Structure formats: C-alpha cells, structure tokens
Amino acid sequence: MTVDDETLVDELLGGKQRALARTITTIENREPGYRDLVSALYEHTGNAEVIGITGSPGAGKSTLVDKLTNTYRDRGETVGVIAVDPSSPYTGGAVLGDRIRMASNVGDMEVFFRSMSARGNLGGISTATADAVKALDAFGKDKIIVETVGAGQNEIDIVRTADTVAVLVPPDSGDEVQTLKAGILEIGDVFVVNKSDLPGADRTVQELKEMIQLRGDTGVSGGHHGPDHHALGDADAAGGTDAGTASAVSEAAAADGEAGNWTPSIVETVATDGTGIDELIDTFAAHREYMEASGRLDEKARTRTAEEIRLLLREDASGLLERELDRHGGIEALVEAVHAGETDPYAIADEVVDPIEECLSDRQDDPA
C-alpha cells in the first residue's frame, strides 16, 4: 500500500469525513490500489447492521430512508447511507437524485450519505457497493442503509450485501405485486406498503399476504412454522399505530428463531409524515434478532465471504489470462487466425491456459 493510502486508512479510522469520502471514491473508480485499501479496512468491519431498501422507482425509498435515518439518530445511533442509481449507465452521465430527499438529516455530520451510479459497469456496482459498505462499517457507523431501485438481477445483487432487506410496494400496484414474484419477492425480509395514506393499501397488504403464504406453502423459501405465524399476525396489525405489535413479533422471532424460518413481515408506512417508521424499525430489529439467534447471520456472512474470495480470484485470474492473451498476440490477431482457418477457439484456449496449468501442476507444495 502506498504512503498516501496508509494515511487515508488512518484518517478514515480516525473519523475524518474527507478520508471516508475519498476511500469510497477510490473504491468506486476502482483506482489502482483500491483492493489494498479495502483489505486494510477489513479487520475493522463487521460491527454495523446493514439494511437494504429496494422497490420500484418513486416508491418512496429515499423518503423512507430519510425518516429511518432520523429515527436512528434520535435513538443515538450513527448512520451511513449508500444510494445506488443503476438506471442510466449508458451515456455515463447521471443525475443522482436521492440525496435531495434527506431533508430531516441535512447538516448532521453523523449521517454520511453517498450517491453512487452504475457507470456502465453493471456487474461491478454490487461489488463496489459492498466495498463502500465496508468503508462505512470501518468508519464506525452503527446502521448502514443501502437504497437501490428494484428492477433486475443487478439490484438484487446490490441489496444482497444487506443483512435485512426491505422491499417497498406502493398501494394498488396489483400488477406489480404479481411481477414481484420474479426475484424481488425472494429477497424481501420485510415488505413495506409505503404510501399507505393512498387508496388501495389494504388490498396491497392482502395481496402480499397471499403471496407470502404461497411462497411458504410451496416451500420456495421459508417454512410455515415458528415465527411465521406471528409475523403474519403482525401484518394484520401493522397498519395501526400500536408499536407493541412489532416487539411482540421480535420476542416470538427470538424465542422460535432456532427452529423456524422467517416469514416476511408486512409493515405499512407513510414515509412523508413518518407513520409506521417505529414499527418498521422494530421489525428490522426483530429480523436481526432472528438472524442472530438462528445462526443465519453467521451463515450469510460466510456465504458472502466465500463469494467474495471467488470473485476476487476470478478478477485476478481473468487479469492473468488477459495478459497471456496479449502475449499470444492479442485477441484480435487470434480471431483473425481463426477466421483465416489457421486455428480454432478451442485450440487457442488450450494454448493460452497450458503454460498456466503447467506452472500449477509443478507446484505440489502447500501454499501456506
């Protein structure tokens, strides 16, 4: 690591805003040395609770994030937010509009808000998000919220960095609830019927309930034992302002957590005026308790680490292969050779990989 990067890490750990901001930029730009930076921060991570918020465009995600953040701050916790906008990757330009909704928290430096775009690299954005979360975690944020618009696989990968995922479903999006089935439904730990001040909220809650039941029954994910029952019970009452309901769920989840699965809760909110935010936060806490008590949190972290190692190796390996390709005259020349009938892609692949394979087979020793 360069001296500059070492300073950056020290300053970040020392609480300097600018250093955290610059670290995230380095991660985002994949500047040389970014991996060393993340590597140096790694041992300082693992303390934050990470919450993912997704849902259709305009569902009220940012407004909700603002209110959640404000409530966490009132409870004395520090918050980091990463708002990812993957929507305009083609020109490279983007207007990142999520920050504008953070009205309740402006000027509060204990809230660190960062906007990120996909920059045409759809695959990389989820990795960059995960690494930016690590930076916020190392900085010492208690809660980290990741917001992204819910559409495709890419967004699903983004919110996967979270321990708890909330999916926003605006009222009367009947068709939408149907389309939710594809992918998004599977990742939701909590479904938030935001804009419940608008007509159609009850119906949406009902539809979601049916969908969740269906998911439980068909065993796609989750079961119908333990906390399932209670979580659905919570859904019935979520529209009320009775904050006791959610904590009842949390006890149930903690008590039954070891055995059962988590059935997604449904919470109704009005992000614009803060209705339902306390319940939502209690539900997040209940899910967290369940994750901890059931060992799922640990399991998820391990899966993530395994994926991370594999991903880094793939990046490295493909870098090595690119270099080998260049040594063999570059991809264009090789394509030319194939089309001139001199060789074929399979033969080329063998040729490129053979020397690497040879090196590896010579190495019988333990890597330690």
Add this chain to the structure above:
Amino acid sequence: MSVDQTQRSIRCLVAKVGLDGHDRGAHVIARAFRDAGFEVIYSGLHKAPDEIVQAAVQEDVDVIGISILSGAHNTLIPKVIDGLKEYDAFDDTLVLVGGVIPDEDKEDLKQMGVAEVFGPGTKMEETIEFVRENVPER
C-alpha cells in the same frame, strides 16, 4: 487491478443556497452536465451553506457549482468556501458560481477561490469545456 479498469467520472454538485428560489438555471446546468457524461448531485432549493459543504465533502465531488440569483452571493459563497477548507476539501475541488452576479463582484469572488463565474446566456459548451479543462487532478 490494472489501470485500464479504472472508471473515473467527473462528479459535480449543483447547489442552491439561501432563500433564492430561482431554480431553472440550476436544472439546466444539471441536465447539461449529465448529458456531458458527468455525475450530478443536485442539492435542491434553500440549502444552508453547511449543508452544501456536507454534500460536497461526503459525495467527494470534483466540482461544486453554486447557482445564485438572489444577490446574496457575497455573504453565502465565503461560508461555503470556509466550510470546504474546514473539511480539507477546498484544495482539490473546483468551485464555480453561476446566476446573476454583478461584474464588480466577480473579482472578489475569484479572490476568495471561485474559479469562474457564469452569468446568464453563457454557452453551455463553454461551461462544460471549462470544467473538463480545470477539474482538479487527484
């Protein structure tokens, strides 16, 4: 990681400070910057200088463009610049001002650290060119 995988993009904050409610110019600029391939964060209306500083620091923007048509630039701009200095962000951030600024104030603003002032009617290409040429090396 190889250098060619670096994905740098010019990041800009387009900011409205104070009670000034004229936001057409800010929107025009935000869109033009986006079309030029920049990443733009728009502050929204009626922000205090502190809030602008917070956004500029956290978003780690290369450029902060402040749009003022209210006439309050002589009190607001110094506050933003002092704030950037406080967070160690002034040296490598390009500070631009746009809107209605009397000629006699422009020199003072530049003395304070504003790189350039863009009044009504400035050609968009000119502004974008200026940003590209003056964006700080980091």
